Amino acid sequence: MSSDVRDDLTLPVTSTDAAQAITAAASGFAGSADPTLVTPEIAAMAPYSPGRPWRQVARELGLAEADLLQLAANENALGPSARAVAAAANALSDAHLYPDGGFSALRAALAARHGVTPQHIAVGNGSNEIIELLVRTFLGPGQTMVTSWPSFVVYRLAVQAAGREALIAPLRNDRYDLAAMAALVDSRTQLVFIANPNNPTGTYVPRRELAAFLDRIPRQVIVVVDEAYAEFADAPDYPDAIRDFGHHPRLVVLRTFSKIYGLAGLRVGYGIMDPALVHYLDCVRQPYNVNGPGQAAALAALEDETHLRASQRLAREGKAQLTEGLARLGLSVVPSQTNFLVVRLGREASPVVDRLRAAGVLVRDMRGYDMPDTIRVTVGTRAQNMTVLEILGRALDG
Ligand SMILES: Cc1ncc(COP(=O)(O)O)c(C=O)c1O
Known part of the structure; x- marks a missing residue:
């Protein structure tokens, strides 16, 4: 948690x-x-604003820590792989030494996984660091970034902090509108961010639409496809961008160990891109930007297929369980390819979020995403989902 x-x-x-x-x-x-x-x-x-520490919230509510449901940040309800935890613990005895600043073992394993060379891999302190590095490294004065909204807020945050301009094509029916985004691309455009699947809606861009977008925009534009939730996606037309479009010289694909691998606390993410782009990120990033236990845990997590499959199953079954239970409460959800669901409440959500919190269930208030009549709920274990449904039913009744 x-x-x-x-x-x-x-x-x-x-x-x-x-x-x-x-x-x-x-x-x-x-x-x-x-x-x-x-x-x-x-x-x-x-x-x-990091939110209040969950231990403190549990104490204030008079709940045992295990009884507080943290379903606001799209973490893996299954927790991390035991093998990853053991690897991180083992790496702690080398804490007096700097970690491998070139991530040789992790990059080799990731390269093998994605069918690229280690030179195609950049490793970051969470994929957030790579988002920030891409902006700092490539978005020059007068250049623009194109993305959508509501989507992952860090794209815009990084651009604003760098003093650059973000152009936004709003979502259409909760989905990225790539045609509208392509219309914003001009000679000033250097970067495009596409979250696929999208956070916060959980929707996805199908292969055919991504192909048409990549064909349409100028070759020199760097297109970042953020696949933080890719391992949860099971739609047949969901594109694995590196597998399907890896030949594109300016494609960057982001992945993370924070979601399906359950390692959000260790901060490890990576990007797959042309080695020339990795080179420039290497020039800009801090040395030793990912710690040793994080690297060791990520490597072990990659090898633990059983944990990966169990996490996929938990999300798939949990989404079905929640969708069904919510329908019984008269609520609909946005179909999701991730481990979270946006629930349409049909009324102002904040009072409901407050009531859920008071009962020990933390979900995401979507006011900041301009979706004030929805909540975003991370899929939990079967028992947690049952609790959420029961408490939500009561919270809706006031
Ligand atoms: C779409 C998306 N991208 C990137 C991230 C960042 O993940 P991390 O920095 O933990 O790798 C998140 C986290 O919520 C996300 O939802």
Whole structure:
């Protein structure tokens, strides 16, 4: 269970939000905000809000820690692979030594997994670090990034912090609208981010649509396909972008050990891309950006197919269980290729989120994603899902 709701970010994305953001930022520290210290873009940002530590929340509610359901951050309800935990524990005895700054064992294993060379792999402190590095490394003055919304907020956050411009084509029917995104691509476009499947909606871009998009946009644009939830996807037309489009010279595919591998706390993610792009990221990144226990755990997790299959089954069966139970409560969900579900409540969700929290169930309030009448629920174990359904039923009744 993580204390840190990884995507619980409030990003002021329009200039009208700026004053509010400065006030919010200022309330977080003892001094007073001085926007002249930073760029206007940074002055308009609010700091990342990690959510309250779950142990503290459990204590406040008078619950045993095991009885608090943390279903807000799309972590793996099965936990990590026992083999990964043992490997990380073993690596701790080398804690006095710097880790392998070139990730040789992990990159070799990832290369074999994806049918590329180790030179095609960049490893980061979570895939978040690679998102940030891509922006810092490749998005120059006057260049733009194109993405969608509601989608993973870190794309826009990284661009705003770098003082660059993000162009947004809104989702259409909860899905990425690649035709609308292609229309925003021009000679200034350097980067495109596509979350596939998307967080927070769980929807996906089919192979045929991604192929048409890649054909349509100029070859020099770097297209980042963020596949943080790929291992959960089972739709026949869901594209594995490296397998299906790996020949594209400017394609970057992001994966993470935080989701299906259950290692969110160790912060390991990776990107697959042309070695020339990896080279530039290597120039910009910190040395030793991923610690030794994290690298060891990731390597062991990759070898644990049994844990992977069990995690896939848990998500698939849990989605069916939740979808059915929610239908009995008169609620519908957005069909999801991930380990979470967006539930349409048909009313303002925040009071329901508060009632769920009071009963020990943490789910994602979607106001920050401009979806205020929905909640996002991570799929739990069978027993956890039953609890969620029961408590949600009561929360809806007030
Ligand atoms: C779409 C997407 N990409 C990337 C990430 C970042 O994951 P991490 O930095 O833990 O690898 C997340 C986490 O929630 C996500 O939902």
